Amino acid sequence: MHPLPLSATDDETLARAAAQGHPGAAPVVWQRFAPLVRRILKRTLGPGDEVDDHVQDTFLRFFRVAKDLRDPSLLSSFIVGIAVRVARAELRRRRLRRWLQLSPSGELPDVGGAQQDPQGRAALARLYRILDQVDDRSRTLFVLRFIEGLELTEIAAALGISLATTKRHLARASHRILTAAERDPALSTYLTKAPQAIDLHGSLLAREGEHDE
16 A cells, blocks of 8 residues: 555545554644644643643544544544543542642643733632633533634544533533633633633734644
8 A cells, every 4th residue: 555645635534544554644643733723722831841642642542432433524523522521530530639739739830931921920820720710621621612612523533422511511611611710810811702702812812822832
């Protein structure tokens, strides 16, 4: 079998190739979806050196279960779903470490760019403190919708839940998180009245993501 041209396959064809163990599928899948997976993991978990490890874990898991994808046209949602499960597993490990006092209390590590934008860095740290106070599903829904900008149907497919359930839980999650953010002086300037117009993506997390592009 010959390697697949990087730009000559749609998602459905690529998914079938990966499921069949095509030798050219892995680099194409990585090139096409690694930036998306990295953004989702970084914005769900917060800045940290371990993000790249979780990205690799996501794709290792994908290739182990690629044959289980029933609808090849949903390749993107399938990979996002795996990334979400990796993120939620890491969030559970972090909580356990805090409970056992095996790590610091959850303060964000220093990353590049902090000195250039200390105000934005402080706001980002406060945002993740708020996200640390909500359950994993609420945190994931909020990140996928309002920070990553995925459509509701994409989120539902990635999480394996109905569209109605997605809407219901997202409404609860966004209300709780936005209410807390609006009460924080460091975050309120990054918010507008409508959740759909949240400026966190462009004003905070995009700054962090500039180092990943």
